[in-house]
Amino acid sequence: MERMERKPKLHQHQHSEITNDAGLPLDLIIDILSRLPAKFICQFRCVSKLWRAILSPPDPVLQNLHRNRSNSTPLLLFFYNSYHYIFFSSLDTQGQLQNWFTKQIGSPVQSRRFCQGLMCLLCSEHVYVCNPSTQELLQVPYSSKLCDIYDFALGFLPSTNEYKIAHWFLERDRNLDMVMVCQLFTIKGGPNSHGTWRVVGNSPHFLSVRRHPICVNGSFYWLVNGLRNSGNSMKILAFDLATEEYETVLCPKTYSGRYDDTDQLLSIEGSLCLVYGKQGEPHIDIWMMKDRKNQIWTKEYSFDIFATNRPLWILQYIPSGDGRDEEMLIWSQKGCLLFYNIKTRCIRNMGNLINKNIGIDFDMGVHLWPHLYFDSLYSLGAR
Incomplete structure (x- = not known):
């Protein structure tokens, strides 16, 4: 035989x-x-x-x-929550509806974070991760430390193709001093997405709840108050998801932002960028980190945005492709959603199209802030 x-x-x-x-x-x-x-x-x-x-x-x-191929066709993802239901709608950059779905969850959403096609939802009793493209919803094991949450984030580590949920909470150390502790949960993808929470160390700075971290190339970044007598009043705190270590990154030498300005961090084509614009003024400067190791910045963009409602916040950078110029997605003063064409300096308002295609009033405000989204096949091993 x-x-x-x-x-x-x-x-x-x-x-x-x-x-x-x-x-x-x-x-x-x-x-x-x-x-x-x-x-x-x-x-x-x-x-x-x-x-x-x-x-x-x-x-x-x-x-x-x-x-x-998805990277050449960006979408705008809108999320909203009503009681125990979550709703997702995706539109193309012309305002045409591409996909939508709804899911029932255990409790209302308190906060959310988005990264590389996935969204993490923090509820009063549960934590979920959702892939809006595949409509998978993974319930993450709950941790008692989430009751004392200070801030949380969702990040992606390209070297391992893993997503990581991080949350920071306050507790007292042996000297009874208040410290900020980080806890991580790793999502490996596929049927073995489930894991456990683990503590990875303390943050050297107290984070600001006004400035949530962003993830760029496997690291979280925040804007934090600088140390006294250190020159610039602002610093950037980095947390590497691979080494699980913190590092302080210096801001550009020509940057003069203060903590109360409308400055922010942004990811543009895979690079960390610092956006600076004074409150009530149309001028925007954007520095891009060209060399992460040596902390070398260059001023990549500098432009004025004049509109009926002056912009307050740059939400996303939309790359060029398929005959489309690069644009900035901007949230303006009275809830208008604007696209600013960097090449032509023209502005188009997406608000009316969004109201029509999603079927709800866009003036609901921050609950409908869109995320730049690329269709993703990443498997959570859940339905």
Whole structure:
């Protein structure tokens, strides 16, 4: 009797050697699928056993191709919460509705964070992570420390393809001094997304609840008050998700912002940027960190934005592509959502289109602040 050899998993095969029943190479199937929205790709798991093997969880080659193609077609993701229900709507940059869905959750959402296609929702009794593209909702194990939460964030570590939820809380050390402690939860993706919370150390600065961290290239960044007699009144605190260590980053030498100004941190094309604009004035300066190791900044943008309602906050940077110029997504003084074309210096108002396509009043304010969103196949191993 001949010995039967166990076939390796599909992902271990050379893609060019695998064909389906119709004789199509797997490479071609993956190339076709990578051009489709994630919600359709998820539905194709029922087509055949081969496609289910490719899509549950998504093949790594498919994920990479899909991610690269999605990066050229940014979407705007709107989230709103009503009692025990959450609602997601995504629109393209012309205001056309692309996708929407709703989910029931255990308790109302108190706060949320967004990073690289996923959203983390903090509720009074639960913590969830959601992929709006695949409509997966993962309930994260609750930690008693979340009752004392000071701030929290969702980050992505590209080197391991993992997402990490971080939250900071205050407690007293052995000397009875108040310290800020960080706790992390890692999401690995796929059926083994579940993990545990663990404490990783204390922050050297007290963070400001007014300035939430952003994640750029696997590190969290905050604007914090500078130390006395240190020159600039503002500093940037960094937390590396790979090494789990803190570092203080100096602001650009030509930056003169104060804590009460409308300055903020932004991610532009994968680089950390510092945005500075004085309250009530239309002028905006944006510095980009060109060399993270040596902390070298360059002033990348400097422009004036004149509009009926002067802008207060730059929400997102929208890259150029598909005949589209680079734009800044801006939240203006009276709730208007504006697109500022950096090349032509023209402004277009998205508010009316959003009201029409989402079906609710955009003047609800910060609860509808959009996130720049790229369609994602990242699997949470949950439905």
